[in-house]
Amino acid sequence: MGQQLFTMVQDGGITTPRGFKAAGMHCGLKKTDRHDIGVVVCDVPAAAAAVYTTNLFQAAPLQVTRESLNEGGTLRAMLVNSGNANACTGEQGEADARSMQAQMAEVLGISKNEVAVASTGVIGVLLKMDRVSSGIAQLPAKLRSDAQGADDFCKAILTTDLVKKEVCVTFTVDGQQVTIAGAAKGSGMIHPNMATMLGFVTTDAKIGSSLLQEVLREVTDVSFNMITVDGDTSTNDMLVAMASGLADNRELTRSHPDFTAFEAGLRHVCQELAKMIARDGEGATKLIETVVIGAQSDAAAQAIAKTIIGSSLVKSAVFGADANWGRIIAAVGRAGQPVNVNTVDIRLGDILMLEQSTPILFDEDVALEYLKGDTVVIHVNLNMGSGQAIAWGCDLTYDYVRINAAYRT
């Protein structure tokens, strides 16, 4: 991905960029005492942008957030609950989402259009609003600008996720230090098409909301839109970004000399979060990365990479550490893209298995050892053109079935 234009902030999180505080707690939506409501708050009105699921059945909070962002283009807070998706809940669901937004605005003393709302969890069940209200009332007192605040928020957005997902990078713009941080949740019903699950980005860069929206959409296409856990696009996917502007740089434009650093930093934050979601997919034991090069176009490479990463047979084979490249080529062949059937190369890691569509004898023990690792990289070269793409996913395991055979119970 070229020259590194930014530095990772090891212990950084969504409260690292200047102006942001966060909180998270248990209000009673999850059965166990895990965190289930959280909020990120900015000291100043932040330029904001968001991308939403393409699923036709968009959850109520997405509709409410979209309306509010269309009004002003700035946000002061992002409120999220887990344990209940508030999707397919009809008019009551929409009223509940509006109520969450209004209550949060009231306790923070801001306008309701400055509050984004998001929900994740089971579909088709009404929110227990008394518990949500109780949470909203308690959150302001818990707001912190340190790592603890970010940690509490990250935990509050998880469902079947096993680990919290947070990334932070820093770089300079006009000589000023700028930071971008992101938090996300994923796990199941992961096949984003527009945005992912829930993702939250904070930055102190000074950037207008329309440019932020453009860049957010572009990086989403090469990050969250390139992962799949199970091929199911959720009703609740949403990625929201807030830029406080407190880094005090000259406002970013596409012609700004440091714009590429901002873009690279945001892309890195989103790609790392996307990979964390893939690695922590429901039941997953490893991350699968599929690199497709030599395709007729980037779009063709993307489609092929996502077909491979979405194949249940490929995913099961990786779980079983079985170097079954036949399943990879079968996926290439059904992706609906131009392929020269005589010129395909396939490697697992560094191990060449197919060259110019001809099977190569390889050492099964070496392949087994590689496949037992926690990251498996599938390389496909179509040797046709310069189109390329990278997609991320995870293996298909007994635990995926176990988790999803009894999700509601």
Next chain:
Amino acid sequence: MGQQLFTMVQDGGITTPRGFKAAGMHCGLKKTDRHDIGVVVCDVPAAAAAVYTTNLFQAAPLQVTRESLNEGGTLRAMLVNSGNANACTGEQGEADARSMQAQMAEVLGISKNEVAVASTGVIGVLLKMDRVSSGIAQLPAKLRSDAQGADDFCKAILTTDLVKKEVCVTFTVDGQQVTIAGAAKGSGMIHPNMATMLGFVTTDAKIGSSLLQEVLREVTDVSFNMITVDGDTSTNDMLVAMASGLADNRELTRSHPDFTAFEAGLRHVCQELAKMIARDGEGATKLIETVVIGAQSDAAAQAIAKTIIGSSLVKSAVFGADANWGRIIAAVGRAGQPVNVNTVDIRLGDILMLEQSTPILFDEDVALEYLKGDTVVIHVNLNMGSGQAIAWGCDLTYDYVRINAAYRT
């Protein structure tokens, strides 16, 4: 599906139509002593038709069969091995497929273009041709026109299938009794797009090969093309039909008064085989049928039905007997088809769960009892138009993962 124009033949199989014999045996391609090579032979040149996988990487035997059928349009034999797919095996694989065809033709004393060849099993490994040759040499002596011959053939085409798949129907054309029978294998890498896995149809109807080809393609679209086990379209899918003409009816045309009976019979044979493949999907414990009505078009209904039946989340929920209709509506919403998000009804069996997109309280115990059965029917009414479709699939289970985590080993 309207009036029954045919009668099921309970113990019928592919040797029931007049003129057909079959055989199957173990030649050494499978590790255990299960049957792995079989043949169906017709006493006379049979009008023939076939449909093939749309996967770009078509296995060598498909190319050879297609060429031969294009030459003459008639077949005398269909030779199949299991245990090795002879796919992605380069020039040697093609030479092996041609050699299988030529050897079978020689021992039967017929032209090589009268032999269709098919293979199923692992991809990318060369056939052990000495074992195949030994099987071909022994098969003619084992040919039988009774149920035993059909049974041996059906067993010879299975891979991870647990049960053999055979259907037979009869009806009259011009007062003559006509019989259609079919055999198939399925199990994994099942998401046919053009044909399925391996399917073989025999009939004694008199019908030209071009009309047979047309009808075969039409019924494939509403049978094999409407099932999915795991979303993976195989490199080896092929459905071949042979019509001996020995029923001695006046040759069938579209205007023949009994053409509808032939079409209905062939559709039934193909749909029943398709459902058997779905029910016996790798690791499956039950058949899922998805009925979509009220769509804007049949094509929209088909796409939605296949999206639902292909959802890993829906499949896992059915395995766990969890009435999680939220996953069904999420699949409807990502199918890429026109949907009015306010008018959707969903039923599981007879249990209404969503009406006009509003959740309906239902008895969880009754739903659990229904979902524990061996067949689960998902009804979706979009209330938009008259488009409809039915798709079939199976649940996603621990055993699917177990089987596919170590397929080659």
